[in-house]
Amino acid sequence: NAGVTQTPKFRILKIGQSMTLQCTQDMNHNYMYWYRQDPGMGLKLIYYSVGAGITDKGEVPNGYNVSRSTTEDFPLRLELAAPSQTSVYFCASSSRTGIDFGSGTRLTVV
């Protein structure tokens, strides 16, 4: 199993540009999550999904959108990038007894 795979690993965006962070998991987990982690800080939940076709907002959803068309994939969309979105983004998926994280995407908005 590859686990949770995120792409890209690094990206530099200009203010106002858009991009999609890709996330896929091969563990058949229903629950998936997107977190952001600012330097030296903890995790903040952006969006989560409890299954295909179902998504919900987390703690910091503004400026982001998600979709969940399949169990495996949970892409995160940034429509108009802002410097405040400079962060490391982690995708995760979970069963009832554990949560698995991707390796992260380091995004810089300049």
Next chain:
Amino acid sequence: AQSVAQPEDQVNVAEGNPLTVKCTYSVSGNPYLFWYVQYPNRGLQFLLKYITGDNLVKGSYGFEAEFNKSQTSFHLKKPSALVSDSALYFCAVRDVYGQNFVFGPGTRLSVLP
């Protein structure tokens, strides 16, 4: 709603000494409790979990944690710290009915040679 507190932002310990990283939680019903570690510029790695059974849980890299229901705590411990244990540690909780894992703010552990 469930919540997790890690009362110490930073823990410093000398190499070879025992270490404790504290975690308390609030959840309705029985908790599922977890510890994760994050090394610099890396993702979060699973250390150990408590689901049910023995209150003392052993995990990766010599770490263990003790579930204390009366004190609603799940402190992470290691008998003898290594410099390589220096990292950011996160406690997390999920209740049996919940849909999300809730993470604490993290505790930075520094093990000094």
